[in-house]
Amino acid sequence: MRKPKKPNKQTQKTSSTMQTQRIILSGSGGQGVITAAIILAEAAVLYEDLNAVQTQSYGPESRGGATRADVIISDAPIYYPKVEQPNLAACLTQEAYNRYSRSIRPGGLLLTDRHYVRQDPRIDAHQVPLDMHETVMKEIGNPIVLNICMLGALIGLTVLIRPESVAHVLERRVPAEFLDMNRMALQTGLDMVTKMTR
Amino acid sequence: MRKPKKPNKQTQKTSSTMQTQRIILSGSGGQGVITAAIILAEAAVLYEDLNAVQTQSYGPESRGGATRADVIISDAPIYYPKVEQPNLAACLTQEAYNRYSRSIRPGGLLLTDRHYVRQDPRIDAHQVPLDMHETVMKEIGNPIVLNICMLGALIGLTVLIRPESVAHVLERRVPAEFLDMNRMALQTGLDMVTKMTR
Numbered sequence: 001m002r003k004p005k006k007p008n009k010q011t012q013k014t015s016s017t018m019q020t021q022r023i024i025l026s027g028s029g030g031q032g033v034i035t036a037a038i039i040l041a042e043a044a045v046l047y048e049d050l051n052a053v054q055t056q057s058y059g060p061e062s063r064g065g066a067t068r069a070d071v072i073i074s075d076a077p078i079y080y081p082k083v084e085q086p087n088l089a090a091c092l093t094q095e096a097y098n099r100y101s102r103s104i105r106p107g108g109l110l111l112t113d114r115h116y117v118r119q120d121p122r123i124d125a126h127q128v129p130l131d132m133h134e135t136v137m138k139e140i141g142n143p144i145v146l147n148i149c150m151l152g153a154l155i156g157l158t159v160l161i162r163p164e165s166v167a168h169v170l171e172r173r174v175p176a177e178f179l180d181m182n183r184m185a186l187q188t189g190l191d192m193v194t195k196m197t198r
Numbered sequence: 199m200r201k202p203k204k205p206n207k208q209t210q211k212t213s214s215t216m217q218t219q220r221i222i223l224s225g226s227g228g229q230g231v232i233t234a235a236i237i238l239a240e241a242a243v244l245y246e247d248l249n250a251v252q253t254q255s256y257g258p259e260s261r262g263g264a265t266r267a268d269v270i271i272s273d274a275p276i277y278y279p280k281v282e283q284p285n286l287a288a289c290l291t292q293e294a295y296n297r298y299s300r301s302i303r304p305g306g307l308l309l310t311d312r313h314y315v316r317q318d319p320r321i322d323a324h325q326v327p328l329d330m331h332e333t334v335m336k337e338i339g340n341p342i343v344l345n346i347c348m349l350g351a352l353i354g355l356t357v358l359i360r361p362e363s364v365a366h367v368l369e370r371r372v373p374a375e376f377l378d379m380n381r382m383a384l385q386t387g388l389d390m391v392t393k394m395t396r
Contacts, residue, residue, distance in 0.1 A: 029370070034236060038232060038254065041254060041256055042256070044256075045256035045260055045261065046260075046261060051256065051257055052254075052256045053253060053254065053255045053256070053280075054253065054254040054256075055251060055252065055253045055254075055279055056236065056239060056250075056251065056252040056253075057251045057276070057279065058239055058240070058242075058243035058249065058250045058251070058252075059249055059275070062243055062244075063243065063244060077257070078255070081253055081255065081279050081280055082251075082279055172227070
């Protein structure tokens with residue numbers, strides 16, 4: 001299903017046998033992390049010919065208010081769908097950060113939002129704090145698409161999947177009147193990390 | 199978090215050590231089965247003091263158009279989150295039925311919609327075909343809440359969770375302007391099976 005296109009820095013796959021990506025997206029109830037996880041999984045499966053599993057595990061801790069959504073993406077079959085040690089994580093609240101940042105694999109990528117999260121320097125991860133909330137509010141004016149901005153930053157920081165694949169899923173899932181706002185949020189997230197890595 | 203209330207036929211729990219419920223909700227992309235699965239899992243966790251895991255497993259088969267969402271609900275910890283043999287399943291399209299009805303545990307409950315699915319009598323399950331689509335269109339006039347009607351029927355047919363718990367999740371998740379429609383759909387599903395079992 002993938003259209004042929006010239007590879008560039010942001011879209012090039014490093015190898016046909018990719019490292020399995022274990023991802024935790026976390027935040028509070030209204031921030032749309034489950035939606036972001038579903039979009040990410042669908043993009044990987046429908047437009048990247050990969051396998052994906054997307055899970056919400058609700059134990060006693062989920063009654064506290066932290067929401068967590070797991071995604072595993074792989075070019076091999078996925079037998080165990082729960083993420084124990086993510087190599088990628090995003091935390092959109094301090095509570096989610098306090099709860100999940102310690103489970104990250106050493107050297108893993110940990111994306112946070114400066115508006116919500118104060119980092120703990122003792123965490124053994126590549127911590128990337130971004131002003132996603134502030135930028136979304138300034139450039140789009142609606143906090144509802146913070147989750148899509150986060151997705152843009154996450155895929156911009158990794159070689160996980162192509163931005164176009166996420167855009168295709170947005171076109172399928174998002175009501176027409178909100179599509180432009182979601183596209184802008186995706187691009188905003190991508191731009192924030194492109195500026196960083198240049 | 200549960201408020202005390204008199205037990206009645208629809209809400210009474212049979213035992214404090216419940217049978218683990220393994221559920222597959224399936225249909226096509228736009229029918230909201232993933233949303234229904236998330237609502238069911240959240241209702242069980244937030245308002246019934248149960249554990250739940252909700253999973254989307256996307257393999258090569260998911261590119262065909264059938265959507266599948268798994269939910270496991272238990273009063274014990276859940277170690278393996280994927281559903282192999284459900285004891286409850288709902289199929290909202292023929293394709294989903296053809297793909298998933300055979301995996302049901304012998305004697306399990308299999309809910310279908312007569313508008314979309316023609317049953318195979320060879321399936322070893324308690325098959326319950328309902329006119330959910332037709333009833334939703336007649337009484338509510340919008341097919342978008344078929345998934346919530348299905349949820350109403352499913353919890354009405356089992357002692358899974360209380361309808362009020364699903365209603366509470368709807369109040370948290372559904373935008374105000376759509377809440378009444380969703381409440382009506384839940385009640386419609388419950389009424390359809392209450393009539394049946396009387």
